[in-house]
Amino acid sequence: MKICTRKLMTVTEMKTKALFDKNVILIPVMVLGITVIMKLVYSAMLDGKEIPPMLLGVILNLGLTMNITMTGTVVTSTLLAQEKEKHTLRTLMTSSVSGVEFFLGSMIPPLAEIMLVNIILIPLSGISFAAINLGMYVLATLLASLTSCILGMLVGIFARSQMSAGTLTTPLILVFMLVPTFASIVPSIQKVSRFLYTGVIAEMASAYASGKTFHMSALHMIVLAGEILLAFLLFLLCYKKNGYEKE
């Protein structure tokens, strides 16, 4: 498997430009906007008093899971579907860009965008950087974001248009975003959430918000690494069968 740096960099640059497409840029902007609104709503409900750590955890958790799940899956699948819709995917793939170069070039810009938003979400949700082990935070959110991006590419294989990409990512968003969001309220959901990569992120967000240290347990590591592997294997299986374009 040879990767040509020149081709990879070019595809990455093309995909970075595509991130600013109006259908795509809206998602991280919406994530940031909803986080700000959530904080303002809680602040208003408490008559301007300091928001308790538990609620700050809820805000950060919502922002993170929304960003990781939505930006990860929707952006990557939409960009791939857009290439098919505009008939540029085949053009690119018949211009000597390999499948691996296209995969990496399509993953790097959304991943970088998600990570940037993940960092911005810390101060935006009202949590101090001092309360967070930034190395652990970056590592955990990077692994989780990577899983979402791979799932997005997987969905992209089956999406013929940008609209169908949106439809196909909806079940993923419902599971990976809503389960960790409601886990703190419904105990039975918490049992499921522990086994989701976004569930690990939710636990980390709550721990940091309440001033605790977050230790990555063996289960956390298995969930984060295992789900990346699982998503990648699924992607590989579908890619081998269909390429990027299921006919």
Next chain:
Amino acid sequence: MSDMVQTNSQEMITLSHISKKYQTEPALRDISFRVGKGEILGFLGPSGAGKTTTIKILTGQLRQTSGDAYILGRNTKEIDSSIYEQIGIVTDNSGIYENMTVYDNLKYFARILNVDQGRIEELLKRAGLWEHRKKQAGKLSKGQTQRLVLMRSVLHQPQILFLDEPTSGLDPSTAQEIHGLLKEQRDKGMAIFLTTHNMEEAAKLCDRVALLNDGNIVEIGTPREICLKYNTKKHYRILLKNQEEFVLEHSGENIKKIAAYMSDGELEVIHSCEPTLEDVFLAVTGRELR
């Protein structure tokens, strides 16, 4: 290895007994032909005859059911993405990045294919798109878009160019312009494999044509050879100065008549009525080329 599979340095494309089935439906049946350097081969057939399938097999996008295909001497079963550094592909739905400028559409592909950026200016000027270089590619007309797509496909000076219905839906002047560009590339040594259902285009542009029907090549040769081969009932269309118009069959008596019209100065126009490629296709297959 059969004689058909032995390729030489001048042979750009070799197809040997290629068949392709989609589930149980045959798309190509035992197709064999070659395309040499500096040659335009037209693949002529109605929609669904197997033209696009042939291009996809040759460019490694589709695997044949049986037979061997070679491109630049390499078996298409063994090629990888690096082959695209030496070939160019244009289809009637080749996409462009609509949100990028005309210039950027070529710039990124020039980078991918390791082509000097100076060539972009040269090609845009050749295609009459230099003044539109800063325009969003999505705002180009259909003819301009097709010229941009064509320029992108020859950016890296490929040895073989595949064109799938390149002038489909274009106005005659743009189509003619594209023909000019293609002939120019052919004269530089590029092998061009062109599919079309436009027999006029094929007759004007192609050095050889292959008539494809239901996955079979029913005729292959130069357009003139093919037309003359089927010119069995020779006849002449005559227009006299008095506007009288009629058709005369080739016979000793009629030749004398024609000679008399000429010597008497009565003859205005005379046409030999050899069949067109479309007539040949109709004669061979019983169906039209549309």
